[in-house]
Amino acid sequence: MTKKMFLLVLLILFCCNFSYAGKLTSKEAVNYYNEGVKLQKDSNFAAADLNYQKALLLDPNNTNWQKLILNNRGLMFAKIGDLENAEVSFKAALRIDPNYKPAQLNLGLVIERRFSRCEALEYWAKLFNWESSKPKEFIMAEPQK
Numbered sequence: 001m002t003k004k005m006f007l008l009v010l011l012i013l014f015c016c017n018f019s020y021a022g023k024l025t026s027k028e029a030v031n032y033y034n035e036g037v038k039l040q041k042d043s044n045f046a047a048a049d050l051n052y053q054k055a056l057l058l059d060p061n062n063t064n065w066q067k068l069i070l071n072n073r074g075l076m077f078a079k080i081g082d083l084e085n086a087e088v089s090f091k092a093a094l095r096i097d098p099n100y101k102p103a104q105l106n107l108g109l110v111i112e113r114r115f116s117r118c119e120a121l122e123y124w125a126k127l128f129n130w131e132s133s134k135p136k137e138f139i140m141a142e143p144q145k
Helices: 002-041 045-058 063-079 083-096 101-114 117-125
Strands: none
Touching: 002 045, 002 063, 045 063, 063 083, 063 101, 083 101, 101 117
């Protein structure tokens, strides 16, 4: 009986510690991500990317981190003129979340610079909610004076 009780207590402690460790790594991932954003704003792209990679290592299954970081990496590539890799990063972010508006907008800007404004419209059109912005009924022209 005491052996079973002891094992039960150990199991409970193990589960609590595992849960607490997950919260710590997630909090640390937030710190690395935020530091990456700060470094990116200061145009220190190599250090920013290193912090983003650390955030992903600490919380590898978090798709929210992945799409944010892929979008930010795309911006870094665009800033240095590597529009091809910028396009790859934005498309990867959209594979994770097809409705992620910053990546849609940024991809449209890259497509416009690489190809044409006409091709960019495909990505920009996804930004609008056509159902909510369309007229609800027919509109009659006003009489002329």
